[in-house]
Amino acid sequence: MASLSLVNVCKTFKNGQVAVKDFNLDIRDQEFLILVGPSGCGKSTTLRMIAGLEEISSGELWIDGELMNLTDPQKRDLSMVFQSYALYPHLTVYENMAFSLRVRNVVKTEIDQRVRKAADVLCISHLLDRKPHALSGGQKQRVAIGSAIVREPKAYLMDEPLSNLDAKLRTQMRVELSKIHKELGATIIYVTHDQVEAMTLGTRIVVMNSGVILQAAEPKVLYQNPVNKFVAGFMGSPSMNFIPVWVERREDRICVEFSKNRLFVNEECAKRLIDGDYVSRRVYLGIRPEDLHETGLKDQELKLNVEIKEVLGSEILLHGKIGRSQVCARLKPDFSSEAGKEASIFADMSRILLFDMDTEENILYR
Amino acid sequence: MESVISRAVKDISREELENLKREALKKALFRRRATKLALTGMNLLMALFLLLPLLYAVSIALMPSSELFTMSMNLIPTTPTLDNFRQAMVKIPLTRFIVNSFVVAGCITAGQIISCSLAAFSFSFLDFKGKNLLFMLVMATMMIPGEATIISNYLTVSGLHWLDSYKVLIIPYLTSAMGIFLFRQFYKSFPISLYESARIDGCTNLRFIYSILIPLTKSAIGAMAVYTFINAWNMYMWPLLVTGSDKMRTVQIGLGMLDSVDSQSISMMIAGVVMIIVPSISVFILGQKQLIRGMFSGAVKG
Incomplete structure (x- = not known):
């Protein structure tokens, strides 16, 4: 396995479009690193630059202490799993998995041993004689991963490998991928736009937007302590509610006010707001749907005009408005509420985030 | 709610229903076969028309010159020769x-x-x-x-x-x-x-x-x-x-x-x-x- 470093990496396409800007990142050995971001943020381009499929316009790529900018893809000793699986349709599963080893002139007995071992790990031993067209989406995905792992490369690159699978299979494959990562002790760089995949799989997540890294942190840290409004909104499903509020001093305490609602903030939060000179200014209040509860203190109460109620079985999602702001609340299934009526919900003030109106940075970032 | 089919079925006996089904199937089968036959016939005619010059060339190649230059229309050689x-x-x-x-x-x-x-x-x-x-x-x-x-x-x-x-x-x-x-x-x-x-x-x-x-x-x-x-x-x-x-x-x-x-x-x-x-x-x-x-x-x- 290997460690990788990207130093000031930039990618500018021929038409002048800048895909990646000043990308700096150290990827540690055996790390499951997730590159996440909206479509067109440069995550796939970054992965393709690491693989050698795209030239690096400027900057450096180091793999295990060796500069790799001009090294051909076949000499980087990496393997990649594509979104479209990229299985060779005229070869059987066995031949597909053995292909990279045959190209490298590995002896037949070793090829056989490695292919069968990988097939066992992925539970596809019974499919070895089939051709890709006779496989289901999930099976193709396993074969693609199998083709990658038989080579025992320095690192695995995965470009949205689960996005073609249905929801159930995707959940199943997520678990399998986690297991494989633990079993192989592999360095994996994984690209996705699905934040659930990012949160469940990664040991570290890199959130990108418009070609730059916004934040690189462990999933829990990223969720609880996002650097700005974009990251806070991107991580979590349903996403965080953002409400424009006024910061005011009332009864010698600091509170946020919006649409006849007043919420008092805790001491640490108040200190940050005073230190940052936010009193009497507008900021964004960020609160996650799961931090809005059915019960709470009177001074945390908010009146939600319910527009849509989504029953998910284990929970309900109430979509509606507080004043002019659109809000979503995740509540227990027995909470009584109807679309078109008003519901009382309570904000957990210890979990709120506040964002600067202009820079959109997290005022409470630690 | 009762469907249209189940309401209609109620009014006739089982045997009648079977007969109706058999007749409908027979008609459909006849229609399909007739269409197929007509299409095949037309295709054969068209193929013959298109292949006529080629087939006639093969025929002439097998025909002695005496048969070719006559007043009658000789499409097929009477005494084929190599x-x-x-x-x-x-x-x-x-x-x-x-x-x-x-x-x-x-x-x-x-x-x-x-x-x-x-x-x-x-x-x-x-x-x-x-x-x-x-x-x-x-x-x-x-x-x-x-x-x-x-x-x-x-x-x-x-x-x-x-x-x-x-x-x-x-x-x-x-x-x-x-x-x-x-x-x-x-x-x-x-x-x-x-x-x-x-x-x-x-x-x-x-x-x-x-x-x-x-x-x-x-x-x-x-x-x-x-x-x-x-x-x-x-x-x-x-x-x-x-x-x-x-x-x-x-x-x-x-x-x-x-x-x-x-x-x-x-x-x-x-x-x-x-x-x-x-x-x-x-x-x-x-x-x-x-x-x-x-x-x-x-x-x-x-």
Whole structure:
């Protein structure tokens, strides 16, 4: 396995479009690193630059202490799993998995041993004689991963490998991928736009937007302590509610006010707001749907005009408005509420985030 | 709620229902069979109409001259004979011409498939400066008719002392802009992720072409092979210009030699035609599946 470093990496396409800007990142050995971001943020381009499929316009790529900018893809000793699986349709599963080893002139007995071992790990031993067209989406995905792992490369690159699978299979494959990562002790760089995949799989997540890294942190840290409004909104499903509020001093305490609602903030939060000179200014209040509860203190109460109620079985999602702001609340299934009526919900003030109106940075970032 | 069908079924007995079903099925089956029969009949008629000249040529080739030049309409020979074929073989060295044509057409086909597929691979999969300009230049050569360059080409090959040899028949046709264009179109529908995956797997470009691209574009190669072979087999102007001896003539020139003023025999000439179209028709019949598949690949999703 290997460690990788990207130093000031930039990618500018021929038409002048800048895909990646000043990308700096150290990827540690055996790390499951997730590159996440909206479509067109440069995550796939970054992965393709690491693989050698795209030239690096400027900057450096180091793999295990060796500069790799001009090294051909076949000499980087990496393997990649594509979104479209990229299985060779005229070869059987066995031949597909053995292909990279045959190209490298590995002896037949070793090829056989490695292919069968990988097939066992992925539970596809019974499919070895089939051709890709006779496989289901999930099976193709396993074969693609199998083709990658038989080579025992320095690192695995995965470009949205689960996005073609249905929801159930995707959940199943997520678990399998986690297991494989633990079993192989592999360095994996994984690209996705699905934040659930990012949160469940990664040991570290890199959130990108418009070609730059916004934040690189462990999933829990990223969720609880996002650097700005974009990251806070991107991580979590349903996403965080953002409400424009006024910061005011009332009864010698600091509170946020919006649409006849007043919420008092805790001491640490108040200190940050005073230190940052936010009193009497507008900021964004960020609160996650799961931090809005059915019960709470009177001074945390908010009146939600319910527009849509989504029953998910284990929970309900109430979509509606507080004043002019659109809000979503995740509540227990027995909470009584109807679309078109008003519901009382309570904000957990210890979990709120506040964002600067202009820079959109997290005022409470630690 | 009660459905329309279950309400209707209530009003009639089970037997009546079975009878109704049987009758409806019978009618549907009759309609289907009648349509199929009519279509087959029409197809057969059309095929006969289109094949009539060819079948009539075969018939004339088997007909003695005395039967051909009569006032009555002789479509089928009453006393079929192979004399015309024998005469044609004696009059000109047709076997040699056929061998020459096979050698020339075979080499041109192989050469064009190799050169055009490699060129198309570069235009489709590789990224280099001036790629589009170069491709446009190649395509531009298609705009110049062959007749316009034939004199300069003749002067070039005669300067190289290549006249009256296999070289002169084969080398100028070892690549074609049309072939490059066709292969490039086939490769455009080839998933680029397979190429990228192969490169990461450790493949060189040549290994990729040999192990992945060729097996997966068999239909394109088949189509190209049939198309090129038939074109090369039917070449007339260039072989006529650059070959002089019987040793190097191809069948199309040989056919012209049967049509000399002093020994004009229509039935013998037709026998010669029948003999030389057999290989090209055989190639087409053998390769038609590939040709059709290749020509329409990428036209529909599947």
